[in-house]
Amino acid sequence: MAEQAVPGGRRYDRVVLKISGEGFCQAGERGISMAAVVHLAEQTRRAAEHGAQIAIVMGGGNILRGAQFTSGNAHIHEATAHYMGMLATVMNGLALQDGLESLGCDTRLMTAIRMEGVAEPYIRRRARRHLEKGRIILLAAGTGSPFVTTDTAAAQRALELDADVLLKATRVDGVYSDDPEKNPHAVLYGELTYEDVLRQNLRVMDPEAIAKCMQYAMPIMVFNFKKQGNIEKAVRGERVGTLVAPNRPEV
């Protein structure tokens, strides 16, 4: 993990940015809003200008989550519902790819489920090569396996691509002691350890994703992507939300 800012104000060389489906639609709505996508694309383009290599893992909750179909529905196998969710992430990926390319960014969309007519298959070594060439890579279809979420996919990709940090973009300012949208007294944390998150059952990412990051000491920065400039700041290594890491820094 790079600890110090390098000349030009960049601290991280390579990041995995997890953007949930809610980043692709307007607040409270579903589906894909190209205005929301362009907002993401503009922020990502500015972040890329600092030279960090960027891999984006898209969620699909704005279109479909497997869990929607799984409770008491005898007509669809749970695994099928999860595959549908993975396909939703591909639609977001296609939209973001065009959004980024319309702004002049060089991109590659890679999918964990093969669909060569639409995107490249995800191959770790090829993904790294794209990053080294300065392309923004968009990683769709999660892990390619059902029964997990794209948080787990993001943790997995951050580890295998040797990212310096996993940036988790959310619509709140970081990790709170309680749901800030329901409890006005919820406290925003600056730093947490993985153990804090798991022990207090804090809403950061899925427990599987936290456990994976904890096992390999992958830091996670949770921040609000709706605030203008935050993706850029997070990629540059500025503290814009809550850092989840092995140890809380000494104060």
Ligand code: UDP
């Ligand atoms: N999904 C899956 N395997 C994966 C990633 C995702 O089965 O590796 C399915 C799962 O049903 C999930 C859906 O795809 O609910 C959409 O992803 P997610 O819920 O993570 O999207 P987000 O909440 O980030 O918008």
